[in-house]
Structures are given as structure tokens and as C-alpha cells.
Amino acid sequence: IMVETVFDTLNAKAALFAIESFFEDAEISLPIIVSGTITDLSGRTLSGQTPEAFWYSICHARPLAVGLNCALGAKDLRPYIDALSRVADVPVVCYPNAGLPNEFGGYDDTPESMAEVLGSFASDGLVNIVGGCCGTTPDHIRELRRVIDGVAPRQIAKPPARCRLSGLEPLTIG
Numbered sequence: 001i002m003v004e005t006v007f008d009t010l011n012a013k014a015a016l017f018a019i020e021s022f023f024e025d026a027e028i029s030l031p032i033i034v035s036g037t038i039t040d041l042s043g044r045t046l047s048g049q050t051p052e053a054f055w056y057s058i059c060h061a062r063p064l065a066v067g068l069n070c071a072l073g074a075k076d077l078r079p080y081i082d083a084l085s086r087v088a089d090v091p092v093v094c095y096p097n098a099g100l101p102n103e104f105g106g107y108d109d110t111p112e113s114m115a116e117v118l119g120s121f122a123s124d125g126l127v128n129i130v131g132g133c134c135g136t137t138p139d140h141i142r143e144l145r146r147v148i149d150g151v152a153p154r155q156i157a158k159p160p161a162r163c164r165l166s167g168l169e170p171l172t173i174g
Helices: 009-026 051-061 074-087 111-123 138-148 161-165
Strands: 002-006 033-036 065-073 092-097
Touching (some): 002 009, 009 033, 009 051, 033 092, 051 065, 051 074, 074 111, 092 111, 111 138
Parallel strands (some): 002 033, 033 065
16 A cells, blocks of 8 residues: 655545455554655755655554655656665555656656766665656656666665664564
């Protein structure tokens, strides 16, 4: 289950609570991915949280992965993905728009330019999962796959002391 394009963390927390309540009632469990969105170059969600604060607000849900999507183009997401990758002890996902919408409602990032930027995120060890949001096409995804083929995934960070002291074990994948 994916709770995505989160711009208001309180709403995301309500969604995570509802999902967990359903899981308990149905006696099931499924992986959850949570993806926030940075709404402008302030580097914050619409509700005012930095990527680090976003992570600490939702990490109790023990998501399979956490990331950022939508809003800004890949190039402008770099510092925010970098910040998130430093604190998250789960895989990091990034699937931005193909740039910001232009005056005609289209998106101007070419498959090559978007793949180059996301490829640098991968080669610099910032992400585990990449893709595209608004304005991306199959050509964007094909080029992205070509660029990241063979790149090692991000190493999962050791959980912060706060999480270790809570008694929660970090989620391990693979």
C-alpha cells in the first residue's frame, strides 16, 4: 500500500492509523510505502516539515520504504532526497515530475535530462527505488532504466539512536 504525495503529515498519520487498524481487524499485514512531496524551494512539505521531520513523523509505521515524489523536478529534489537518505533506515524512493509544469501544462524535462539527474542520485548512494510522477512517459522510464542499470542500491543507514533506544528493531530488506 502506498500513501503518497503527502503534503500534510497529519493526514498521512491518519491514513497510516487507518491502514494499521484495518490490518489488525482483518488479521493481515502488507508492506507500506510513504512518499512525501516538497511543495516549493523552501524544502518543506505544505504543512511545514523538512524531509527529516517528515521521516521522524512517520517512521513509527515502519514503512517498507520512504521517499519523495511529485511537485519539483528531479534536479530541485536533490538536497531533500539527500537529507532524507541520511536519516531513513529503510530504502529511499524518488519519483519526481518531469520538471515543473510549463505555461501550457506540459513538462519539459527530457528523458535524458531526468535520467541523468536521477542516475546521479543512484550512483551517489541516495536512493533505492526511482521512477517518475507527473509528465513522465515510457521514454523517461526506459532512459532511467538504462542509466541506472548496474548501479548498486543505497546502503541502508543504521537506525538513529532514538529508534534503537525505543526497542524497535530496524526493518531489514533482503
